[in-house]
Amino acid sequence: MKDFKVLKFLDRFEGFFEKIGVDYCIMRKILQVKFIMDGRRVPTAIGNSSKKKSKDENNFIKSLWVYGLIGIIMIPLVCFGKNFMFQMSFVFGILMFMIMTSLISDFSSVLLDIRDKNIIGSKPVNSKTLSMAKTIHVLIYMFFITISISGLALITSLITNGILFFIIFLFEIILMDLFIVVITALLYLFILKFFDGEKLKDMINYIQIILSITIAVGYQLIGRLFNFVNLNIIFTPKWWQYFIVPMWFGAPFEMLLHRNYNIYFIIFSVLVIVVPMISIIVYIKLIPVFERNLQKLNDNSKKAKGENKKFLNILSKIVCTNKQERIFFRFASDMMKNEREFKLKVYPSLGFSLIFPFIFMLNDLKDKGWSGIASSKMYLNIYFCALLLPTAVMMIKYSGKYKGAWIYKIIPNKDVSSIFKGTLKAFIVRLLLPVYSIEAVIFMAIFGVKIFPDLILVFLNIMLFTVMCFKVTKKALPFSEEFGVSQGSEGLIVIPLMIILGVLALIHYNYTSVHYGVYVFSVIMLVVNIVLWKKAFNIDLEKISN
Incomplete structure (x- = not known):
């Protein structure tokens, strides 16, 4: 079975995983199988490859150049100017927007996958090992995406702003990825705690819509935290800015490189380290609870309230022109x-x-x-x-x-015109x-x-x-x-x-x-x-x- 360089890198942390109750050898085997199977998966960002895949080909890795192109927009923010609080808050706002979007679209199904539990759960594998394998699996791919987006900006920062800037940037990127994945998992755990079966599945979809809106609004809000006066960027601290996460990541640059020890910058810098670390510890403690509650996705005992079929039939007669089109309108509506x-x-x-x-x-x-x-x-x-x-x-x-x-x-x-028209009309309605x-x-x-x-x-x-x-x-x-x-x-x-x-x-x-x-x-x-x-x-x- 093919070995992977990333697994050889993980081998260095075997002692850490063993200390937190993870069976590292089993986790490594699970990850090895997952990486081999990932050759079949194609990320949403580029669609799918038209070429015939070789058995070891991983389309995800091949797609990273697309994320690299997106990352070009961050280069001017890193290399022009010395207002690091403004520049790096914007950089991390863009990064969090892109990473959270990728997590929602490509990796939520991995975090919420219950097939591992059904297949591997019957073997002598504890839930902490299985859940940690799932989390590390997501984290590795999220880190690849992050480095692809921020790689050019990282290299530019090393050339223009020096080694200390580069180290802070890289360290915060790692913290950001950990924070995003763990917070998302904890959010899902919170939902899993209070809802069952179909209701839960709907709630998760609504949460994803809310997350998308929050990310988009938050990205716009960052630029409005600063005032532009005579081409100078002025930051006016407010208490509510503690809840704007990209601000946390901008503060250490201002504090360590410009020696600006404003109390707000100190608190932001503490938050950028403490909050991700606390969230990781909490997640590790709650892994067994997360895996137990994840089984509720299989619980369909409480059937969701059925949609008004009579209304759907009336609607299909209004928007569809023939019987076959109406059949596929109703079929596509149920599938969606x-x-x-x-x-x-x-x-x-x-x-x-x-x-x-x-x-x-x-x-x-x-x-x-x-x-x-x-x-x-x-x-x-x-x-x-x-x-x-x-x-x-x-x-x-x-x-x-x-x-x-x-x-x-x-x-x-x-x-098949009726099939396509009925399906697209169902999507529209x-x-x-x-x-x-x-x-x-x-x-x-x-x-x-x-x-x-x-x-x-x-x-x-x-x-x-x-x-x-x-x-x-x-x-x-x-x-x-x-x-x-x-x-x-x-x-x-x-x-x-x-x-x-x-x-x-x-x-x-x-x-x-x-x-x-x-x-x-x-x-x-x-x-x-x-x-x-x-x-x-x-x-x-x-x-x-x-």
Whole structure:
């Protein structure tokens, strides 16, 4: 069995693991098997590789260059200027945003995996060893992601700011990863303590949406903690800043490199060490409790309240044009409701779609005020709610129950347009429409009822954008492929799709300056949607690989 360099590195800490009650030899074997199997997994960041994989190939490792490209944006923050409190708070805000997003989208399913317990639990392996293997597994990959994002910034910091800056930066990165993974696990433990079965699964998805929103808002908040006066950045300490975690990571640079021993900086610096360490100790103590409560994910004895099937049937008759389309509308609705892994992948995007349209208004709120914003055309920010579309359309083809896709082979009608249309309409009704409706109501409260025609036009453009996302992404029958297994690389397609969405918003913006322009454009888009929704899904079933 192949050995791994990271396991040889872990061997140096064998004594530590033994002291905390972990059987290191067994944990090492578990990790070794997991790393071999990880060659099959593909991270959300880039989609999937189109090349045939060798038996030792790990697509995750090959994908790290994408994270490296993202990390380029941190280089100017590290090397330009000497206001380390501002610069490094921003750097760690970006890092925490990226790492937490990766953890939610790619690794929550690992933390919440109960298959290990079912398979290995029957062997003489204690729960602490099993849970520690799971945590180390996640931590190693999170560290790879972190180094890929921050690697160029780390090298730049060594060249421009010296060895001490570099050491502080690297040490805090390690603490940050430990803190993020452990706090996430403790949060899940808290939920597991009070909820059972299906209720718990729904709660976890809601928590992920809240986490996504919190991360996005927190990232925006960091820049507003500082005042810019004559190009000088002034930090004004407030007691509530103790709860802004990226501030903790910025303080040690200011304190150790600039010898600024402000009481706030001292407390921030203490928090950056003490809080992660305490959280690690608490987690280690609660590992057995976490593993016991994790079994509640198997508990379906308390059935969740069933959705109003009568209402769903009525809704399907309104939005679907034929019987077969209605059947797959209801089928896809049930899958999106009950497919836990699908929700783990897609629901975080709902959080970003909810908050992004409002984030960009915050930049002008301080200067223009609410009256200034209300008289502007910033209601077009609602286009940002379509951010979830590319990811969701790509994910619709995946399912944890993909082996049931044989049912498609026995359907009498080989024209699959009804399957795709019914599935996409279910996605629009179940996920997109609630988000859009909430934001539309809030935007009308801010900008007035006068924007209602614009909101209709936005929705028509989003319907067109949905078809475009479908046409560009790889075709596969809904819920017919295993998560992490694909024959085409799709992740980078998101970039041109976002450009297309921006073009639609720009055309809308130009039409707002034309008398009755919004109404004319709406009629045009209505006709275009009717034509495309009839023609775009005519695909031969024989050309689709399951």
